[in-house]
Amino acid sequence: MALPAPETEPSAASSASEAGVGVQAHLALVRGEPLLKLPEDLYIPPDALEIFLDTFEGPLDLLLYLIRRQNLDILDIPIIEITNQYMEYVELMKEVRLELAAEYLVMAAMLCEIKSRMLLPRTDDDNEDDEDPRAELVRRLAEYEQFKQAAQDLEALPRLERDRFAVQATVPPGAIRRLPPAVELDELLAALQGVLARADLFTSHQIERESLSLRERMSAVLERISGAELVPFSELFDITEGRAGVVVSFLAVLELLKAATLELIQVEPFAPIRLRRRGLGEAT
């Protein structure tokens, strides 16, 4: 437990009484009459108080501390005594710390409720729902204690970066290559199908009208006319492709002219026609 070290407890008890005056002055605000009203077993040097209170992980933790410190049986808590001690701490926390988690107050209410139920006389005939008012609290305390221990066990496990260190040998450069994802043609076509379905209304005709060979040729022509120089019109045609090929090339050039990607230059009538990129001057 992250509570005051055991060896400080007995000595703190005596030092608290010895230095009584100073301490009282220090904590004068606590419940009006501070140290004298503190639980007798609250052996905490005043300057360590906040740290001490900080060590509690909530009301269950505080209750467990109160119970364990007195070697009390969790299963048979003297509820009145514990409630009183708990309230002392809560008062103290309210004085010392500005914010007190609401959970502490909820627990205080629960304890007071249990206390009052314990004080009520019981009639023999309502045995049915007459369970020990402490049962729920005991169950919660036991469960919390179990996980409090589990957390400590976890902390004790040897772990990386503290008790174990992973290795990291260097790999010579060049050995590492990252492969991009694989794509199947079907995936590509399925994606296109999706897009077409969405874009059906306004783009379908346009997309379908032109054959792929024309589209491909347009790219090829653009590639051919990539530099700043003028390319003779005739060079864009490969006679060996036959009539169909020539027609496709011609259509490609027309499409590109229409799209204002290329411009056609003829210095004078009947001079060779040449092509170049449009607007290339501005770009370079």
Added chain:
Amino acid sequence: MSDSQARVPEVTQVVEGALLAYGEPLSIERIQGLYEDHERPSREAVLTALEALREAYQGRGIEVVEVASGWRVQVRAEVAPWVGRLWQERPTRYSRALLETLALIAYRQPITRGEIEQIRGVAVSTPIIKTLTERDWVRVVGHRDVPGRPALYATTRRFLDYFGLRSLNQLPPLTEIRDARFFEQALETPPEPSHHHGDQQDEGR
């Protein structure tokens, strides 16, 4: 690939190089996957290589261990205190609140934040959940089908790796709740009259 021309090294060499370079646990399958189909060693061959390494590392500064996601080489515990001085900063200590939250998720998974809060008796702070998630020790595995659909948290393989465990079964057992018999009784049946007397002592406060 030029790899195909290279002489295939011994399995032990490749396994050692891979484990040491990767720094994270490697499964047998992952190691086999380093090879082209025609040169791939059998599962047994990889296991034999791991065993050979384990022996070769006897009395050395490192060791081969098996954790949840596979095999890993780590610095031996005996030299860890010296090696740890390589890093100036002390390794982060985790708060009790974080460890308790982690313990609850580990032992009670899948669990909602509300359930954790109920057992701990205090609110679980968002930074704690964030830290646990960022460390990849904990993740959301679903949602409970109740109003608000709260997230269900569970621990990850990396959590096990980090704490050097092969499975959740290797977690330290939860401590028995003392006198479970009474505990159940207290919950299920009305307490015996004798207890009333015990309580009444308190009247003498």
Added chain:
Amino acid sequence: MSDSQARVPEVTQVVEGALLAYGEPLSIERIQGLYEDHERPSREAVLTALEALREAYQGRGIEVVEVASGWRVQVRAEVAPWVGRLWQERPTRYSRALLETLALIAYRQPITRGEIEQIRGVAVSTPIIKTLTERDWVRVVGHRDVPGRPALYATTRRFLDYFGLRSLNQLPPLTEIRDARFFEQALETPPEPSHHHGDQQDEGR
């Protein structure tokens, strides 16, 4: 610290653990600095340890080398091609947005980004264009002479190679793709083993 009680391990063990844990070159001084004053090994002792490691690593998957800033352990060149495949895993699949963009470039080339966006109805992210360009499936073949001079994208020869096409003409015409039955037909007669995944999908329908 409890370290002081621990038996000081052999220098070789500490040196090995430190070199492997650190992953970066360590100088002799740095290694010596891991020890408390009274237990610190001499420079010669550290060098001897390094030499011992160098010998121990003969014929193994790793080696000790001295580089500018000190000593480090690295994977041997002989096994590096296999070990390097650890980082070669195929990342997750391409996004639908990327595939749609690629398909549109293939079918509508040369096409500007704006035109792709118009057809898809959403913006085309720069990383997508970057990925496609880096993969050398797509490139800029010109600029449309309109305000802003948008780049015109087209597919490359490598794109054709990757998908096993001799020319774009081998892609199915749009009218066919548009037909909802297209994929069912195509999958009923799987021509190549490469369409295996498709088959399995089909069975699951």
